[in-house]
Amino acid sequence: MKSRIMGLALAAVFASVSGAQAADKLKACFVYVGSKTDGGWTQAHDIGRLEVEQALGDKVETQYVENIPEGADAERAIERFARSGCGIVFTTSFGFMDPTIKIAKKYPDVKFEHATGYKTAENVTSYNSRFYEGRYIIGQIAAKMSKTGVAGYIASFPIPEVVQGINAFLLGAQSVNPDFKLKVVWVNSWFDAGKEADAAKALIDQGVDILTQHTDSTAPMQLAAERGIHAFGQASDMIAAGPNTQLTAIVDTWGAYYIKRIEAVLDGTWQTQSSWDGLKDGILTMAAYTNMPDDVKAMAEATEAKIKSGELHPFAGPITKQDGTEWLKAGEVADDGTLLGMNFYVQGVDDKLPQ
Amino acid sequence: MRLELQKRPERSALYALLSPFIAIALTVAFGAVLFAFLGKDPVEALYVYFISPLTSTWSLHELAVKAAPLILIGVGLSVCYLSSNWNIGAEGQLVMGAIVGSTLPIVFPDFQSPVVLPLMMIMGMAGGAAYGAIPAFLKTRFGTNEILTSLMLVYVAQLFVDWLVRGPWRNPEGFNFPESRTFHDYAILPEVLASGRTHYGAVFALVAVVALAILLSRTLKGFEIRIAGQAPRAGRFGGFSASRMTFFAFLLSGALAGLAGISEVSGAVQQLRPVVSPGYGFTAIIVAFLGRLNPIGVLFAGLLLGLSYLGGEEAQIVLGLSDKITRVFQGMLLFFVLACDTLILYRIRLVRTRGAVAVAGE
Numbered sequence: 001m002k003s004r005i006m007g008l009a010l011a012a013v014f015a016s017v018s019g020a021q022a023a024d025k026l027k028a029c030f031v032y033v034g035s036k037t038d039g040g041w042t043q044a045h046d047i048g049r050l051e052v053e054q055a056l057g058d059k060v061e062t063q064y065v066e067n068i069p070e071g072a073d074a075e076r077a078i079e080r081f082a083r084s085g086c087g088i089v090f091t092t093s094f095g096f097m098d099p100t101i102k103i104a105k106k107y108p109d110v111k112f113e114h115a116t117g118y119k120t121a122e123n124v125t126s127y128n129s130r131f132y133e134g135r136y137i138i139g140q141i142a143a144k145m146s147k148t149g150v151a152g153y154i155a156s157f158p159i160p161e162v163v164q165g166i167n168a169f170l171l172g173a174q175s176v177n178p179d180f181k182l183k184v185v186w187v188n189s190w191f192d193a194g195k196e197a198d199a200a201k202a203l204i205d206q207g208v209d210i211l212t213q214h215t216d217s218t219a220p221m222q223l224a225a226e227r228g229i230h231a232f233g234q235a236s237d238m239i240a241a242g243p244n245t246q247l248t249a250i251v252d253t254w255g256a257y258y259i260k261r262i263e264a265v266l267d268g269t270w271q272t273q274s275s276w277d278g279l280k281d282g283i284l285t286m287a288a289y290t291n292m293p294d295d296v297k298a299m300a301e302a303t304e305a306k307i308k309s310g311e312l313h314p315f316a317g318p319i320t321k322q323d324g325t326e327w328l329k330a331g332e333v334a335d336d337g338t339l340l341g342m343n344f345y346v347q348g349v350d351d352k353l354p355q
Numbered sequence: 356m357r358l359e360l361q362k363r364p365e366r367s368a369l370y371a372l373l374s375p376f377i378a379i380a381l382t383v384a385f386g387a388v389l390f391a392f393l394g395k396d397p398v399e400a401l402y403v404y405f406i407s408p409l410t411s412t413w414s415l416h417e418l419a420v421k422a423a424p425l426i427l428i429g430v431g432l433s434v435c436y437l438s439s440n441w442n443i444g445a446e447g448q449l450v451m452g453a454i455v456g457s458t459l460p461i462v463f464p465d466f467q468s469p470v471v472l473p474l475m476m477i478m479g480m481a482g483g484a485a486y487g488a489i490p491a492f493l494k495t496r497f498g499t500n501e502i503l504t505s506l507m508l509v510y511v512a513q514l515f516v517d518w519l520v521r522g523p524w525r526n527p528e529g530f531n532f533p534e535s536r537t538f539h540d541y542a543i544l545p546e547v548l549a550s551g552r553t554h555y556g557a558v559f560a561l562v563a564v565v566a567l568a569i570l571l572s573r574t575l576k577g578f579e580i581r582i583a584g585q586a587p588r589a590g591r592f593g594g595f596s597a598s599r600m601t602f603f604a605f606l607l608s609g610a611l612a613g614l615a616g617i618s619e620v621s622g623a624v625q626q627l628r629p630v631v632s633p634g635y636g637f638t639a640i641i642v643a644f645l646g647r648l649n650p651i652g653v654l655f656a657g658l659l660l661g662l663s664y665l666g667g668e669e670a671q672i673v674l675g676l677s678d679k680i681t682r683v684f685q686g687m688l689l690f691f692v693l694a695c696d697t698l699i700l701y702r703i704r705l706v707r708t709r710g711a712v713a714v715a716g717e
Contacts, residue, residue, distance in 0.1 A: 070630060072624055073633055073664075079413075158521060159532055160532070188517070
């Protein structure tokens with residue numbers, strides 16, 4: 001008992017010391033799974049963090065740790081922030097979900113936001129981006145631009161988010177060319193330039209003339225440039241890696257979301273939620289449409305506008321599954337629950353989904 | 356004048372003891388230079404790295420969590436390396452231990468009883484040992500190189516667990532995400548103290564250190580292990596079987612790696628995920644050598660390496676140093692450790708050469 005009182009007294013002293021320094025500045029902290037200069041996923045989050053600093057200036061201070069492996073290390077990194085006075089902690093990898101929930105229980109006064117998961121709690125929000133909306137658009141572009149009618153898809157892990165992307169891409173392509181085909185190579189990594197380049201080579205050798213990727217390095221873009229075909233960037237605008245190659249890129253723009261949520265903490269309106277924003281909310285944006293004829297560009301812009309207005313939903317029936325069974329009837333639209341657990345292909349994917 | 360290395364007639368006992376400390380001193384000195392170049396106050400940076408993680412109960416617990424698997428695997432590997440069995444595959448044995456140990460809570464979630472946890476630990480050790488037996492068998496039966504076989508089996512184990520959590524062991528309530536169901540309460544390795552996250556894996560590590568220290572210094576088996584490494588021919592004349600020693604070393608280190616794996620999964624993570632360990636099995640090789648293949652040394656080496664991880668994170672947050680600096684810092688430590696080992700077998704002499712003037716003029 002005595003030691004506990006001592007501990008409390010000490011804690012009070014420390015709290016008053018750090019409190020004096022930070023005045024009423026909110027500390028927003030970010031846990032990254034990769035390096036903040038990876039050119040893809042983590043970099044996009046870090047750009048968001050910098051936008052927060054710029055937009056909110058004196059009201060907020062940000063901190064981050066990078067290259068945190070999923071597992072026991074993640075729990076430590078998250079708790080380190082929670083106990084060091086962060087008001088809100090963003091954990092930006094799917095594998096941080098359970099550690100986030102666990103630590104959140106111990107620190108009820110700290111707000112947590114976990115990216116791309118599905119668990120929430122009193123003080124934990126989950127947030128994600130409807131990447132598949134961008135996939136639908138690039139699928140349409142691919143079908144217009146491809147001569148062989150086959151695109152190559154470099155995929156990371158067979159999780160629902162990635163499967164959604166593959167299906168949305170193909171549905172977009174089929175809306176232009178019903179016979180469009182898609183070949184998929186799984187590299188089982190989010191970031192591995194060597195493997196991604198190998199996958200790109202293999203796909204091109206099999207006759208695809210458009211590449212798209214759900215991995216984070218610019219290697220496929222560079223390889224496409226070398227072989228003289230077109231490709232799409234991922235997570236960050238990759239135009240620098242392929243000035244004559246990139247058609248557009250699906251760019252993650254987390255900044256707007258981060259600013260919104262941190263402001264909510266500042267004015268005391270933060271509440272737990274499951275947030276799944278899309279193109280219309282600005283959480284993802286399409287990089288400039290380049291290296292394509294004007295009519296293709298016009299189509300892409302029209303589709304983008306329709307998705308934003310809600311007129312077009314990429315997963316609207318009729319849609320048939322790969323095995324030939326009907327998934328959605330005409331007029332039906334997929335509900336979010338099904339999308340979040342998506343583990344099947346639609347018709348036309350030339351691959352067997354790893355189970 | 357130039358420096359010359361001169362071979363000592365025999366190992367220097369003094370430098371065998373001193374060299375790790377010289378290495379640490381050099382690392383600290385060069386680290387300070389590094390931090391100064393980056394525009395950080397070297398004293399503050401070194402404080403953040405090495406001292407501040409030791410100043411709170413919370414981070415001491417975290418240190419124990421991080422160091423325990425390194426130590427547990429490191430002591431096992433010491434036995435391997437002392438007997439010249441080059442087991443590079445502890446990472447795979449760790450993963451296999453985690454898989455076999457996790458069978459109970461994942462495949463039989465309804466079997467809930469206090470015996471689950473001890474069974475899981477035993478199964479974890481058995482899994483790691485069995486996986487370690489493969490390179491031992493290949494080496495003794497076919498003369499294959501155990502460095503290659505044990506290393507390649509790491510990838511097999513990693514891909515196997517990856518396949519399991521994406522396929523048959525995937526959490527039925529997990530939206531198809533690649534992870535197993537979370538363990539029920541009987542399958543979770545409890546925390547030792549109420550004040551933090553240290554689980555019984557740390558206790559296992561301490562027990563292993565003491566047991567192997569006694570084994571190596573006080574028993575005939577310990578003598579046999581050292582003979583197998585230093586004078587295998589003499590060992591054979593003495594009636595020690597080289598292939599039995601290979602099996603002993605691989606089974607022991609495999610079992611300890613497996614125990615580290617199941618302790619990590621059951622104590623720290625509490626479910627099976629596609630990646631079980633952030634490379635503990637490989638880092639433990641460094642720990643084993645840093646600890647001079649001596650269990651007590653391994654204990655300290657594991658703590659030191661764990662400390663450098665914790666300090667690295669602290670430095671990222673407090674000083675805004677990149678994570679890569681942590682790696683550079685660890686690299687420096689290893690480099691100096693290996694370099695200072697030269698002092699054990701060689702002495703450094705200053706030699707006055709005839710061309711001294713010319714050299715100095717250059």
